[in-house]
Amino acid sequence: MSFFKRKKQKQQPEAEEQQPVKKEHLLEQIDIYQNKLASSDQDDHVPLFNMLGSLYFELEDYDQAIHYYEQSIEQNKAMGKAFTDLVKLYNIKRKQASSENDRDGVQYYLQKSDELMKLTKDTIRGNM
Template sequence: MFFLFGKKKDKAEKKSKETKVEKTLNIEEILQTIESEKAKLESLSGKERIECLNKLGSLYFQAEKISEAIEMYETSLEENKELGKAYTDLLKLYNIKRKEASDSKDEDQVKMYMDKINSLMQLSKDVIRGKA
């Protein structure tokens, strides 16, 4: 009976190692896609530029590059004050950074990210009211 449990543990460890390798390969692919999209960004304008910024934000988020994702989404919202993926992902990212700051007991960073969250909440109210 204990022998079976050991086999399950071995399979779980093997699967975990395989998942880490796949994740590393996936991140490499994501980073290549990011470079390709960044090269296009400068030549875009209007809706296409916003879509590219949002795609870059999403790719950085997937690659766990939080600061870069925040930068892309903030730029997107500055250029186009609209609720959508940039808005929702930015809330998630701000909360991640706020939690990191809280865990490291950096009160200034906690306050900064709380202020950013409050600004996003105000943006959503403004958009809903037609003021944005």
């Protein structure tokens, strides 16, 4: 009976095969945005910092992502992706430090989270 025949499923490339392509694409995008950052006016840096933070976050280079998001917030304390991603990044780094029994690292990222929360509250209240 044809009713019980299995349909042929399309062959999906292995996730492992897609990973190098994705990483290569992210690195190309990072190069593009770093070049834009180098050639742009300081007024245009915030969106570039945010994009670089996002690309590094996706690449799982958390230290670089934090670096760019912190630069974004330093220039523009408006609520947005930089704030929300930094909360996630600080939690990731705190958990990593915890799993490595790095008490100083745990305390450092707890303090960074607290500072970000204070900045968030101040921004919402308009105390900036």
